[in-house]
Amino acid sequence: MFTGFSDETVQFFLDLKFHNSSDFFHSNHDRYVGVVQKPFYELIEDLAPTMTSIDPQMEIRPYKCLSRIHRDTRFSRDKSPYRDHHWFLFRRAAEPREKSLNYFFEFGPDRLNWGMGVWGENRDLFDLLRRRMSADPVYFSSLMDGMKLRDRHLLMQGNFFRRLPVPSVIPDGLRPLYCVREMYICRERPDYVSAFTPGLSDAVRNDFVALAPLYRLLRGYQDELVPE
Numbered sequence: 001m002f003t004g005f006s007d008e009t010v011q012f013f014l015d016l017k018f019h020n021s022s023d024f025f026h027s028n029h030d031r032y033v034g035v036v037q038k039p040f041y042e043l044i045e046d047l048a049p050t051m052t053s054i055d056p057q058m059e060i061r062p063y064k065c066l067s068r069i070h071r072d073t074r075f076s077r078d079k080s081p082y083r084d085h086h087w088f089l090f091r092r093a094a095e096p097r098e099k100s101l102n103y104f105f106e107f108g109p110d111r112l113n114w115g116m117g118v119w120g121e122n123r124d125l126f127d128l129l130r131r132r133m134s135a136d137p138v139y140f141s142s143l144m145d146g147m148k149l150r151d152r153h154l155l156m157q158g159n160f161f162r163r164l165p166v167p168s169v170i171p172d173g174l175r176p177l178y179c180v181r182e183m184y185i186c187r188e189r190p191d192y193v194s195a196f197t198p199g200l201s202d203a204v205r206n207d208f209v210a211l212a213p214l215y216r217l218l219r220g221y222q223d224e225l226v227p228e
Helices: 007-018 022-027 029-054 123-135 137-147 172-178 192-196 199-210 212-225
Strands: 086-090 101-108 111-118 154-160 180-187
Touching: 007 022, 007 029, 007 101, 022 029, 029 086, 029 101, 029 199, 029 212, 101 212, 111 192, 111 199, 111 212, 123 137, 123 172, 123 180, 123 212, 137 172, 137 212, 154 172, 172 180, 192 199, 199 212
Parallel strands: none
Antiparallel strands: 086 101, 101 111, 111 180, 154 180
């Protein structure tokens, strides 16, 4: 059961940032497992039943969901071998991360964030979304209004086409969604202190459930695009 991250979690990330080397990490591996990996795994396990209720094919095994602490530096100017934070993703099992539809959570000394979206640009998915929105804007308005994103302090962010022609049938409230090229919806300015409490699990769960209607819609579209 998740009881919250601890000061020791944050301190480990800070120490790793300062001593970013294999020698340091290997000599502190047990400490990493106890104060970092363990609470992340517990949070994943707490959320797992909710995630499979949203999508029965969701990958929920903690070691598959949690990001690697070791960075891939092959194509990066930053050659630091380890990350100073972690994230985890809930997405379909065995589905590539690139262009995937997923739920995410991220925590570190300078960050706390969670939400749902698409990893990178998925032009085929969003082109299909635009066609369906143009065909039935009333349905999409009802779906988005029903999620009450603004009331829940959930914000749509990402990259948007600035010069994309928007059909006149698309109401103003749907224009941001219509113009997406990369999209994620996340909690607006979450209280960092909440990460150190058991209540974080409920806060994340409630937002994930609130975003389920859009997830299921996009999931259905993504499935249509996958050749049989």
